[in-house]
Amino acid sequence: MFTGIVEETGTVDRADWREDVLVVRISAGRCLDGLPVGGSIAVNGCCLTAVEVDARGFVCELTEETLHRTLFAERLVPGARVNLERPMSASGRFDGHIVQGHVDGIGRVVELRWLGESAEIVIAPPPELERYLVQKGSVSVDGISLTVARLDRGSFTVALIPHTLQVTNLDGIPAGAPVNLEADVIAKYVERLLAARLDASPR
Secondary structure, eight states: OBOSOOOEEEEEEEEEEETTEEEEEEEOSGGGTTOOTTOEEEETTEEEEEEEEOSSEEEEEEOHHHHHHSSHHHHOSTTOEEEEEOOOOTTSOOOSOOBOSOOOEEEEEEEEEEETTEEEEEEEOOGGGGGGOOTTOEEEETTEEEEEEEEETTEEEEEEOHHHHHHSSOTTOOTTOEEEEEEOHHHHHHHHHHHHHHHHSOO
16 A cells, blocks of 8 residues: 655666566665565556666566556656655555555646646546546545645646655646546445445335
8 A cells, every 4th residue: 555655756767578568677766775576666656566676776567457557658768757655564654645556547637837836737537537536635646645626527636835846757747648547545435335325225
């Protein structure tokens, strides 16, 4: 489990196909501490497995399924900055919100509005995710725990404080760029429970 509190941004060093698997090496610093081979790490909000780890970075293997469901097919190229977070330890302090690292869909940046040192980003989510978004509710955008500031038909807006802009990869993201989205898991559980209750209700 993750919290959506980005620890650092890493840089994609290379991305090469090995038969049907995309092998990606990412340079990192802080997140290498305690990261074992076979350990999980969130890369732009997607839970991946580190298959190699050394003093300067780690390697992950991505299948077609992962590429299909995430932004990686478009944005995981050499030189790209990626948000990194290690899993939360059982004794850790819980910040952000519950982020599973299971990307629900790909959103598209409509606009990044600068408001002095802070900013707002408008995102168009896939239609099937809109029902999970509520004003003042949580959403993971590229692995960042953010609060929905405004909901409009076909889009939502989140506010970015200067700190978030400094420690993540959203500071210069262009219109049209894809972002990994994960809806709040609590909303999905509530929907499932209500659906089961409605199905069991007498007609």
